[in-house]
Amino acid sequence: MPASPNNAFNTQPPPKKADERNPNKPYTVKYSTLNPPTMATSMNRRNWLKTSALVTTGALTLPDGIFNTASATPLVTLRSTSQHNIEQRMAQDFPNLKARLFANENPFGPSEKAKKAMTDAMATSYQYPIQVVEQLVGKIAAAENVKPEQIMVGTGSTPLLQASAVFFAKNGGSIICGDPAYEYLPDEAEKNFGAKWVKVPLTADYKYDLDAMEKAIDKDTKLVYICNPNNPTGTYVDAEKMRAFCERVSPKVPVIIDEAYINYLSDPKGMTLIDCVRKGQNVIVARTFSKLHALAGMRIGYFVGQTEMLKNLLPYTVPFGALSALSASAALATYDDTEYLQGALKKTLESKEYLYSVLKKEGYTYIPSVTNFVMFPINMEGQRFVDEMTKRGVGVRFWKFNNKEWCRISIGRMDEMKAFEEAFKQLS
Numbered sequence: 001m002p003a004s005p006n007n008a009f010n011t012q013p014p015p016k017k018a019d020e021r022n023p024n025k026p027y028t029v030k031y032s033t034l035n036p037p038t039m040a041t042s043m044n045r046r047n048w049l050k051t052s053a054l055v056t057t058g059a060l061t062l063p064d065g066i067f068n069t070a071s072a073t074p075l076v077t078l079r080s081t082s083q084h085n086i087e088q089r090m091a092q093d094f095p096n097l098k099a100r101l102f103a104n105e106n107p108f109g110p111s112e113k114a115k116k117a118m119t120d121a122m123a124t125s126y127q128y129p130i131q132v133v134e135q136l137v138g139k140i141a142a143a144e145n146v147k148p149e150q151i152m153v154g155t156g157s158t159p160l161l162q163a164s165a166v167f168f169a170k171n172g173g174s175i176i177c178g179d180p181a182y183e184y185l186p187d188e189a190e191k192n193f194g195a196k197w198v199k200v201p202l203t204a205d206y207k208y209d210l211d212a213m214e215k216a217i218d219k220d221t222k223l224v225y226i227c228n229p230n231n232p233t234g235t236y237v238d239a240e241k242m243r244a245f246c247e248r249v250s251p252k253v254p255v256i257i258d259e260a261y262i263n264y265l266s267d268p269k270g271m272t273l274i275d276c277v278r279k280g281q282n283v284i285v286a287r288t289f290s291k292l293h294a295l296a297g298m299r300i301g302y303f304v305g306q307t308e309m310l311k312n313l314l315p316y317t318v319p320f321g322a323l324s325a326l327s328a329s330a331a332l333a334t335y336d337d338t339e340y341l342q343g344a345l346k347k348t349l350e351s352k353e354y355l356y357s358v359l360k361k362e363g364y365t366y367i368p369s370v371t372n373f374v375m376f377p378i379n380m381e382g383q384r385f386v387d388e389m390t391k392r393g394v395g396v397r398f399w400k401f402n403n404k405e406w407c408r409i410s411i412g413r414m415d416e417m418k419a420f421e422e423a424f425k426q427l428s
Helices: 045-056 082-093 112-124 130-144 158-169 184-193 210-215 239-249 274-278 307-316 325-334 338-361 382-391 414-427
Strands: 059-061 075-077 151-154 174-179 196-201 221-227 255-258 283-288 301-304 373-377 397-401 404-410
Touching: 112 325, 112 338, 130 151, 130 301, 130 325, 151 158, 151 307, 158 184, 158 221, 158 255, 158 283, 158 301, 158 307, 174 184, 184 196, 196 210, 210 239, 239 255, 239 274, 274 283, 338 373, 338 414, 382 397, 382 404, 382 414
Parallel strands: 174 196, 174 221, 221 255, 255 283
Antiparallel strands: 059 075, 151 301, 283 301, 373 404, 397 404
């Protein structure tokens, strides 16, 4: 099929590598899971440390031409989105909450295998974790029946989504996303690069309106971004509908499917869209170890996509995703730890059912959730509700949409859910 002018495979080549003696010029990252170093091509340690430091400070080295001003420099600190700012402020301002229910974490902690792997990795943590990263990529590739070069790892999925925001928005255009949905990528693109964020309202049952999203595509569309299951609503669009959507849309414009919460579904293998990648479609699937695997603090995620597409993103990422030896080792150990994953899921479902019962007893409705968080409408202004709950030692989040005020509560341990119940009854 002839390539569309909007197709991200038809892009300018990545920026040329700078003279290493001139640090003010942009450079292209040479090594990654797409081009791993061999005995004959050892890694430039200083470049790796340099780019790793940039990511941990929230900055990216960008090629010339992204900012059409004479004063723009390659080093640009991107503004954080409101969602991340809110959660960061709550974590900093209220570290001693009785119930930390605002960040969609797995409160049951990492698996024993993951903890042992991290402890063992400390002995050789003076070495760059090249081998363990390659092992992790190989394990994921084998499990998903894709090639290792179709996988790109990062410190959580967030830096990869940020790289996507830079790449797809650097020349303007628009990004289509649901509303409400996980806003990090389109918000970064809009705030930092002037891309238009096309928000498509959800359906009456709070799911993505795929037909409306497809109709919204035009000559300016650079990307369609879908978080499925969706954050903050906790809803899921049927895999067959999603596959049909990607088959129709991906020849016109790239599609990113964020599957951060896929492991909370009953059949993740059958419900993922990675098979679209295997079919050669212009689709990227984002995954993270921050949710059910309980490694949010270790920061590890990955993209699965077409090799050429990932190469387009490569100049905006870092070698080996800047993964530490501990994080890569933990992810490798917990990737297919079925016993742990099933146990954590069981406890999550028990806490969620308890939450449902509390809401029902207090006369509240809620959006049925397939994830580790639940959204329900509240009877007071959202910020005031959050403030009152925080005073009572319970951290939650709020949203406004459909002319209603909503609370999103992350599923916690049973003691945290009971702390929520005690505080909630005082306000309901």
